[in-house]
Every structure is written in C-alpha cells, then in structure tokens.
Amino acid sequence: MSIVENMSRLDLSYRDDAQRIRTREGVELYCESRGEGTAIIPLPNLVATAPIWRGFTEELAQHHRVLVYDIANHGASSRVEKEPTWEEHAADLIAMLDALEIESTYLIGSSTTTVFARDMALWHPDRVKGIVLSGPVFGPQGMRRQKQLQRNWLRTLETNGLAAVFDHLYPEMFSTEMNEALGTPGFLGLREAFMAVSDPEELAQSFRAAAQDTHTPDLPPQIAAPTLVVVGDDDMLLSPTAAQELADQFQNGTCRIIPKAGHQPFFDDAAAFQSVILEWVKDVEARG
Numbered sequence: 128m129s130i131v132e133n134m135s136r137l138d139l140s141y142r143d144d145a146q147r148i149r150t151r152e153g154v155e156l157y158c159e160s161r162g163e164g165t166a167i168i169p170l171p172n173l174v175a176t177a178p179i180w181r182g183f184t185e186e187l188a189q190h191h192r193v194l195v196y197d198i199a200n201h202g203a204s205s206r207v208e209k210e211p212t213w214e215e216h217a218a219d220l221i222a223m224l225d226a227l228e229i230e231s232t233y234l235i236g237s238s239t240t241t242v243f244a245r246d247m248a249l250w251h252p253d254r255v256k257g258i259v260l261s262g263p264v265f266g267p268q269g270m271r272r273q274k275q276l277q278r279n280w281l282r283t284l285e286t287n288g289l290a291a292v293f294d295h296l297y298p299e300m301f302s303t304e305m306n307e308a309l310g311t312p313g314f315l316g317l318r319e320a321f322m323a324v325s326d327p328e329e330l331a332q333s334f335r336a337a338a339q340d341t342h343t344p345d346l347p348p349q350i351a352a353p354t355l356v357v358v359g360d361d362d363m364l365l366s367p368t369a370a371q372e373l374a375d376q377f378q379n380g381t382c383r384i385i386p387k388a389g390h391q392p393f394f395d396d397a398a399a400f401q402s403v404i405l406e407w408v409k410d411v412e413a414r415g
Contacts, residue, residue, distance in 0.1 A: 139178045139324060141203045150199075150222035157203035158196040158223060162188035165256070165412065166232035167404075168220075169195055170240035172333070176202040176324060183393040186401040191408070194232075196223065201329050210332045213246055221251060230254070233408060237261040237391055239337040248352045257353040257411050259404055260373075262390045265342035266365050267372035273364055274338050281334040284327060292330070293321045302361040302389035347376035353411045354380045357403060359388025359395060381407060 147155040159177055167187055169180045180195040187193050197204040199211050199219055211219070224232065233256050236244025241263040248255045264273045276299070284292040297314060298306065309317070347354070356374040360367050367384045374380035383403045388395035 139320075141178060145177075145203075148223050148226045150219040150226075153207055154199050154205045154219060156196050156199065156205070156219060156223055158194060158227075160192060160194050160227075162190070162192045164191045165408070166192045166194060166229050167235065167408070168232050169193070169235040170237065170243050171196070171198055171201055172236075172238045172240045175237060179324065183397045183400065186398065187404065190405060191233075194227070194229075200332065201326075210336075213243055213336065214250075216243060217247055217250055220247065221254060224254060231256045233257045233259065235259040235261060235404070236263075237393070239264055239333050241265065242337060242340045242342070245342075245346065245350070248350045248354070249346065252351060255352050257355070257408070258350075259355045259357060259407075261357045261392060261400070262359070262362055263356060263365055263370075263373060264337055265340065265373075266369045267344060267376060269344065270340060270342045276364070277334050277338040281331060281338070284331055284334070289322055289325055289327055289330070290318065293318045299363050300390045300394075302359055302387055302395050304361070304387045305389060305395055344376060347373065347380070348378060351378050353407075355404070355407045356380065356382045357385065357392060357400065358382075359385050359390065359392040361388060362390045362392075364390055383407070 141157065142159060146158045146160070148158050149155050157177055169175070169184060171177065177195040177197050184193045184195065198216050200206055231254050234244045234247055236242070236258060238261070241260040242265065244258040244260060248258050264270060266273070280292055280295060283295045297317070354374065354377040356370050358365050358367060358370040365373070370384065371382045374382035385392040385396055385399050385403065393400035
C-alpha cells in the first residue's frame with residue numbers, strides 16, 4: 128500500500144487517551160502503544176510524527192509491541208526553550224523506557240533519525256536489542272554528500288518556506304515509479320498533507336541537527352547490536368552497493384533492498400518494509 132493510500136485512510140489526529148510520559152523537568156513525551164511482546168520503536172523523523180507511523184506499523188503491531196512517540200519540541204510532546212541535543216533526546220528515550228518498564232527495544236531509524244538510532248546503540252547498548260537504518264543519511268565513507276543536500280534543503284526552507292522545500296524534496300525522496308504513478312494529483316495531495324503536519328522551525332532544527340553529525344567509518348564497527356540497513360533501490364542518497372558496504376561495517380550487519388522504492392521505502396511499499404523487519408527480528412530473536 129502506497130503512502131497516498133495510507134494517508135487517505137489514516138487518522139492523523141493525536142489521541143486524548145495516549146500516554147504522556149514525564150522524562151525530565153519540563154518534558155513530557157506523547158506516546159502510543161499497540162500490540163504485545165518485544166518492543167519496537169520507530170523514531171520520529173522530518174515528517175513521520177507519531178500519528179503518521181500508525182499507517183506503516185500495522186503489521187508489526189500484529190506480532191510485537193509497537194511504540195510510536197514524538198521527541199521533545201516536535202509533534203505533541205513538550206516544547207522547551209532550547210532545541211534538545213541528540214544526547215538529551217537519548218536520555219528522554221531511556222527515561223520513557225524506564226517508565227514503561229521496557230528493558231530493551233528494537234529501534235527503527237529513518238532518514239535523519241538513523242543518526243539517532245546509531246547513537247543509541249553506541250551510548251546505550253544494554254537497552255537496544257537491534258537497530259533498523261531505513262534510508263541512512265550516512266554511508267560507508269561518511270556523509271559529505273548528505274550534508275550538502277541537507278544544507279540545500281535548509282536554505283530552500285529558510286528562503287522560500289514549506290511548500291518550496293516540499294517541491295525540492297519530492298523528486299529526491301520518492302521513487303521514479305511513485306512519481307509516475309501518482310502524477311500531479313498525488314503530488315498535490317502529498318504536499319497538502321506535508322503542509323498540514325510540518326512545522327517550519329521543527330523541520331529546520333531537524334536539518335541542522337542532521338547536518339551537524341560527524342559520522343566516520345570507525346563508528347559502525349563499535350556497534351554490537353544487530354543492525355539492518357534497508358534502502359530502496361531508487362534511493363538517491365545511498366545506492367544498493369553503498370548500503371551493503373555500510374551494513375558490512377557493523378559487527379552484525381544485514382542489508383535488504385526493496386525494489387522500486389525511494390529514500391524512505393515504507394512510503395513506497397509499507398507491506399514489504401514491515402515484512403523485511405519482521406523476518407529480520409525473527410532471525411535475531413532465534414539466534415538469541
């Protein structure tokens with residue numbers, strides 16, 4: 128099911144009965160929980176807030192406990208005066224796990240939050256069972272190209288606003304097949320949805336945070352947690368060859384390529400994306 132089909136049937140409202148978990152002074156995180164069993168947490172990215180993730184985790188929630196949440200200063204979570212660092216976001220996530228009595232979890236990082244997933248595995252290896260890097264913004268050599276793109280996106284946003292940055296991102300984020308299939312009506316519908324769920328300052332902060340990362344090839348070998356690199360074969364940030372090379376740098380890395388998908392493969396094929404993760408988690412759990 129494509130992103131347009133998902134978005135057309137998805138309730139993007141925040142739920143009054145969802146948990147709000149206090150993690151530190153002045154910060155409460157909005158959090159929804161579905162399913163039972165081993166915890167899987169998709170990390171919010173530039174556009175995938177908690178409500179949006181509902182449409183791309185339905186199958187995961189049939190087999191595992193899926194937690195979707197908003198980080199501080201994003202979505203329905205608390206606002207603080209100074210934009211939190213990755214370290215503070217990490218501390219918030221650990222506090223949320225403690226509050227929910229979750230010993231360890233799988234993390235799904237997507238686009239900019241692949242940096243967050245990587246750092247969580249480095250900083251808190253005892254709390255991370257494994258990480259999924261969907262459309263990583265770093266590669267086997269580093270992230271110079273990705274930073275150039277992020278600076279361009281930020282410049283477009285600051286100069287021309289949300290609609291212009293969507294126009295900039297659209298052909299870079301979505302696959303050739305999706306562009307052809309959706310046409311102008313799909314493009315306009317997605318732009319409307321993007322405008323409805325995006326905040327210019329939140330988006331700018333996400334671009335800045337990702338651009339400040341200092342990924343180097345010596346980091347993946349330090350991560351013992353099982354790692355799944357998932358890319359579409361039409362991802363303009365990371366080619367299938369580079370994705371495999373990145374996976375090979377991790378102690379326990381696996382690479383999966385989703386055909387005809389773009390930078391965020393769950394947008395193009397949510398069923399295939401979830402199937403790949405379910406198969407990988409099953410294998411990791413079987414190996415203990």
